[in-house]
């Protein structure tokens with residue numbers, strides 16, 4: 001068992017990483033059940049694959065739960081499903097002292113966290129992430145959101161959970177494509193500021209993707225430790241440090257928007273292509289050695305992740321994609337700060353990027369790949 005603390009004064013919380021944690025969740029969650037009720041929110045895939053384990057351990061601890069089961073997929077992070085969830089929670093007469101347990105991937109975590117933050121002006125919530133992406137990234141740090149017609153994560157809040165309970169064994173039932181997509185956010189930590197971890201990804205990433213328990217626990221611990229430190233330092237993305245976690249996301253969110261937040265491109269897949277594009281753009285600007293950009297592209301390609309517009313199945317031109325970027329939450333006074341790199345492990349926030357140059361780069365990058 002490993003414990004990582006997210007240090008945020010009175011709102012500090014633990015991340016527990018433990019193989020089989022779901023089967024012992026009753027012990028961890030019983031103290032919350034003594035303060036009120038537990039409501040579990042999950043999606044239909046997770047309900048089929050993992051909910052029975054949580055229910056059994058809670059039953060053994062004499063804790064009753066009331067599950068709410070939503071449809072799976074990115075479309076669930078939306079106004080209609082937020083309303084559906086809030087109505088279901090209100091129908092249960094949820095009180096502020098109750099705890100809402102988000103059992104699922106980043107979609108459930110982001111949606112439930114947002115609902116918890118606005119319901120009765122704030123109810124407690126617990127993250128029990130069941131995808132690799134959620135275990136290494138989305139369950140930690142309190143970014144909650146839904147998507148809107150204008151773009152990704154545009155309505156949301158910063159709202160921290162009371163606890164993050166990670167059972168790597170839940171990944172046994174995760175489809176390989178989802179594991180790969182989550183792996184993109186693992187690689188991200190290496191690219192931001194940990195070149196040795198990127199080298200580990202190159203040498204050992206295939207073990208994680210094949211389901212090796214040691215490799216995936218190592219990656220989860222490294223990732224949440226890195227993220228917890230960044231969040232403790234810059235919870236609300238004001239100093240610029242937390243913005244580093246957005247590496248690949250300005251491109252990635254534009255690609256996701258272009259595919260209509262559909263299954264054609266998963267979030268992690270968009271991030272993978274976005275990181276490769278950010279490195280190649282940095283190389284084009286003369287900021288980053290071309291060999292580093294090539295190494296990033298080669299690793300993502302080797303593990304079967306999208307690494308350019310074609311492999312992300314995006315046909316839109318550069319100007320259209322830049323149009324999506326104008327909704328980015330980092331926009332300030334008409335300019336968009338961009339995550340660029342001086343090399344692997346040397347990501348920084350640049351305020352000198354011209355969006356028409358980004359559009360031209362995207363068109364040239366596509367043409368160069370033909």
Ligand SMILES: NC(=O)c1ccc[n+]([C@@H]2O[C@H](COP(=O)([O-])OP(=O)(O)OC[C@H]3O[C@@H](n4cnc5c(N)ncnc54)[C@H](O)[C@@H]3O)[C@@H](O)[C@H]2O)c1
Nearest residue numbers: 045049072105106107130131133137138143170173174267
């Ligand atoms: N808040 C943050 O800091 C943050 C960080 C990264 C990503 N995100 C968000 O997370 C979302 C993506 O999350 P995701 O990749 O976890 O996708 P997801 O929640 O859609 O889950 C992926 C798929 O796997 C299924 N699934 C989940 N766990 C399973 C399991 N153990 N066994 C079988 N099936 C399982 C789900 O039902 C779904 O079909 C995006 O909306 C993204 O914007 C948020």
Ligand SMILES: O=C(O)C(=O)C[C@@H](O)[C@H](O)[C@H](O)COP(=O)(O)O
Nearest residue numbers: 137141143152153242245246249329
């Ligand atoms: O926690 C963060 O900060 C991140 O940026 C993590 C990202 O992986 C995540 O996708 C996040 O939701 C993107 O944030 P946004 O502010 O660009 O919506």
Ligand SMILES: [Zn+2]
Nearest residue numbers: 185249267271
């Ligand atoms: Zn992300």
